Amino acid sequence: MRKSLTFVSAGAAFVLAGAALAAQQAAPAAREPVLGHGPSERTGVREAGKAPALATPEAEATYSYGYPLLPHAISIAAAKAAMDACAARGAYVAVMVIDTYGIERVTVVHERARPVFELDKARRKAMTAMNDRGNLSSDMATAYSEREGGIPYQLVVSPVNIGLPGGAPLKIKGSYLVAGLGVSGAADPRIDEQCAMEGIKQVQAKLDQIKYK
Amino acid sequence: MRSYVCVATAAALVASAAAAESAEFYKVKILPTDLAIEAAETAVASCPRGIVSVVDANGTERAFIASDNSQTRVITTSSRAKALTALWGGMPSLDLVKPAMAEPGGITAFVQNNKGLAPGDGGVPIRVRGELIGAIGMSAPGAVAHVCAEKGIAKIQDRLNALQ
Numbered sequence: 001m002r003k004s005l006t007f008v009s010a011g012a013a014f015v016l017a018g019a020a021l022a023a024q025q026a027a028p029a030a031r032e033p034v035l036g037h038g039p040s041e042r043t044g045v046r047e048a049g050k051a052p053a054l055a056t057p058e059a060e061a062t063y064s065y066g067y068p069l070l071p072h073a074i075s076i077a078a079a080k081a082a083m084d085a086c087a088a089r090g091a092y093v094a095v096m097v098i099d100t101y102g103i104e105r106v107t108v109v110h111e112r113a114r115p116v117f118e119l120d121k122a123r124r125k126a127m128t129a130m131n132d133r134g135n136l137s138s139d140m141a142t143a144y145s146e147r148e149g150g151i152p153y154q155l156v157v158s159p160v161n162i163g164l165p166g167g168a169p170l171k172i173k174g175s176y177l178v179a180g181l182g183v184s185g186a187a188d189p190r191i192d193e194q195c196a197m198e199g200i201k202q203v204q205a206k207l208d209q210i211k212y213k
Numbered sequence: 214m215r216s217y218v219c220v221a222t223a224a225a226l227v228a229s230a231a232a233a234e235s236a237e238f239y240k241v242k243i244l245p246t247d248l249a250i251e252a253a254e255t256a257v258a259s260c261p262r263g264i265v266s267v268v269d270a271n272g273t274e275r276a277f278i279a280s281d282n283s284q285t286r287v288i289t290t291s292s293r294a295k296a297l298t299a300l301w302g303g304m305p306s307l308d309l310v311k312p313a314m315a316e317p318g319g320i321t322a323f324v325q326n327n328k329g330l331a332p333g334d335g336g337v338p339i340r341v342r343g344e345l346i347g348a349i350g351m352s353a354p355g356a357v358a359h360v361c362a363e364k365g366i367a368k369i370q371d372r373l374n375a376l377q
Binding site for chain 1: 278
């Protein structure tokens with residue numbers, strides 16, 4: 001008798017659980033609206049099946065989904081050209097390309113470069129170039145030096161920035177920032193910057209062909 | 214000709230001339246970066262939206278490519294971990310799944326005890342005449358990743374074998 005009772009109660013529990021599951025499945029409309037990839041944080045939450053609410057016609061003109069991302073073929077060509085330019089001068093470097101989100105896209109380390117130290121500095125130089133709205137990483141150091149009479153301690157020890165030349169932006173037609181390239185490893189960081197500029201020069205023609213809004 | 218053995222060899226010779234009893238440096242086989250880049254490019258070309266990482270015999274990264282439209286935040290760490298796993302085991306990281314599961318505590322304990330390793334599909338060691346000189350780690354959504362990694366190695370294997 002007791003056994004059969006437990007069976008019955010177990011069956012009831014099973015039915016209840018099934019009903020709860022069905023109720024969960026039947027109500028997908030209560031879900032949170034899905035956040036889109038890209039600049040939806042700035043323009044507000046995008047509702048499912050609707051265009052995002054925009055404040056002004058100007059905003060509508062500049063709005064686009066996604067973010068500028070350089071094709072990896074161009075990034076790797078630039079990094080390789082920068083590494084080879086430095087190797088021709090007897091400097092063995094690490095090169096990193098980051099996107100506009102600050103995420104690493106391409107890394108190249110010469111077999112005679114010190115990988116860990118130089119890669120860290122290359123990343124910081126690329127980050128500095130992007131942080132400074134697409135100026136050279138040396139420009140930030142120069143600006144600080146002129147304004148405050150020296151490079152501040154915070155810029156030297158920051159895990160993100162570094163007050164050294166070697167970081168350069170990749171821009172379409174000199175205005176639209178798509179990536180940052182950092183070079184590190186030469187004894188004189190000014191050579192790093194020259195190599196970075198040479199690497200970017202190699203891909204500038206391809207870069208200018210990219211269409212953007 | 215590219216110097217295949219450690220750069221420090223010349224320094225070791227100088228040091229041994231100065232003091233006859235001085236010890237030699239370890240000679241580490243070096244993976245040329247040009248070849249590492251080419252392997253990475255080939256691997257990425259055969260796996261769309263893939264991320265590839267090529268490490269040398271020390272496990273330090275020599276080339277890394279996150280291809281177009283790839284989920285960088287999700288699988289960047291995974292590609293590196295797989296390269297290190299292949300290097301650690303000296304075999305494809307897919308073959309390490311069974312030994313990891315056989316350990317006490319299963320694969321969960323294995324991953325917890327060996328931080329940074331990821332037994333799973335995607336890591337392939339690079340060998341020259343049987344000697345381990347590096348590894349490729351590949352992560353790609355909806356694809357058999359180790360096939361793409363092997364394509365990358367196959368492209369450079371002849372030139373690796375030709376090195377001194």
